[in-house]
Amino acid sequence: MEFDFLKPIDSDFLEKLSSQQLGSKIVFHTKDQFPDLNKINIAVIGVLENRGSDTAFSEVDIMAIRKELYSMFPGNWDASIADLGDILAGDTITDTYFALRKVVSNLIKNKIIPIVIGGSQDLTYALYRAYDELEQMVNLVSIDSKFDFGKENEETSSNSYLTKIIIDEPNNLFNYCNIGYQTYYNSQEEIDLVEKLFFDGYRLGEISNNIALAEPVFRDADIVSLDLNSVKSSDSGNFSIFTPNGFNGKEICSLSRYAGISDKVSMFGIFNHNNSVQESVLVAQIIWYFIEGFHYRSNEYPFGSRENYIKYIVPSEEEVLVFYKSDKTDRWWIEIPFISNGNNKLKRNTLLPCSYDEYIGACNQELPERWWKAQRKNSI
Known part of the structure; x- marks a missing residue:
């Protein structure tokens, strides 16, 4: 044993x-x-x-x-x-x-x-x-x-x-x-x-x-x-x-x-x-x-549903970014879309933790670095 x-x-x-x-x-x-x-x-x-x-x-x-x-x-x-x-x-x-x-x-x-x-x-x-x-x-x-x-x-x-x-x-x-x-x-x-x-x-x-x-x-x-x-x-x-x-x-x-x-x-x-x-x-x-x-764990995503989150859609010149904000803890996530190429490591759309500052940056047309890296990693 x-x-x-x-x-x-x-x-x-x-x-x-x-x-x-x-x-x-x-x-x-x-x-x-x-x-x-x-x-x-x-x-x-x-x-x-x-x-x-x-x-x-x-x-x-x-x-x-x-x-x-x-x-x-x-x-x-x-x-x-x-x-x-x-x-x-x-x-x-x-x-x-x-x-x-x-x-x-x-x-x-x-x-x-x-x-x-x-x-x-x-x-x-x-x-x-x-x-x-x-x-x-x-x-x-x-x-x-x-x-x-x-x-x-x-x-x-x-x-x-x-x-x-x-x-x-x-x-x-x-x-x-x-x-x-x-x-x-x-x-x-x-x-x-x-x-x-x-x-x-x-x-x-x-x-x-x-x-x-x-x-x-x-x-x-x-x-x-x-x-x-x-x-x-x-x-x-x-x-x-x-x-x-x-x-x-x-x-x-x-x-x-x-x-x-x-x-x-x-x-x-x-x-x-x-x-x-x-x-x-x-x-x-x-x-x-x-x-x-x-x-003090709150059992939020990925263990809880995103349905109770506030959804924010931020259009940019290159992408449409989707953010979620928890109405329970005020924490933020950004959506990483599923890419179908046979090798991708993510099997579905998933949420990546981020900060409020990254949401503000996206509103000013700045792509969050963690979102970009997750996208590249998923497409390899």
Whole structure:
């Protein structure tokens, strides 16, 4: 069974918690019991694997994160949460990928959202492959200072896993978006490749100046992979790998909340934890905000009907654009028309999340870049 890969956790530290703290409201996988997954919305999993990291620590220890997280007080949440324990490093890194893939695939098929704490970021590849059995296209969002491309024959690592995702069959990746890349960490060839593949990238400065730019991106994501090295060291407490620039604590928690509030995000991974107690505090708060966001999901498109939306038709010189605005949350979408060419990845007209500013731009005859890229990608 898939869950045999999970090692139960020692929950002795919970005895010191009050009944009001989060740890007292969570079901744990212990040596005596395994949670009833029929009653669970969110599952926390640790993955003690870091062989894909160029700067691997001797071991991965996430108990400090658990202690910080479960000592916090929950919001007014009704989500049922379980901690399923840890996946240990296998004999080879491929074994770890296999175990992680099997566990998370089973969870998402049962509509349970895994929060995966690692370990090196190449574990994102195993999260992506977990969708193979669902036979659906996947949108991946990475919060990262780098694009993590590598050479085609290079071993998979936290700095090259994206190449393996793009090349390996079956190719289920529809879109990739990087949030927070720093140009001096990425070659011009990598930046050009992102454009050539019609992927999306937002520089750190763009998001820091207007963090709301990221909200539509998360609204269309299936997997969110967060590299903790995207947070500056003065806020993360990670001085083993010194990062002078990056997101601050408030920004990274805001991004995590956007991921949680997205109706479509079905998996959240946090990677490259450096085992420090200081960084554990931040990771716990990131997870708290994701769960907080989940509580405020509104079950809009693609899970709800567009019939209750306000439809706006914007004619331009080249196209007639169709926008929809939710009367529930005031969020915006733009319609991507179905193109029948035998290869298209979209099987019908679909809605792409966008912003109010993009609607205003379209009214001023400016085609939204995300609409243009989706069109080109669908016609390939």
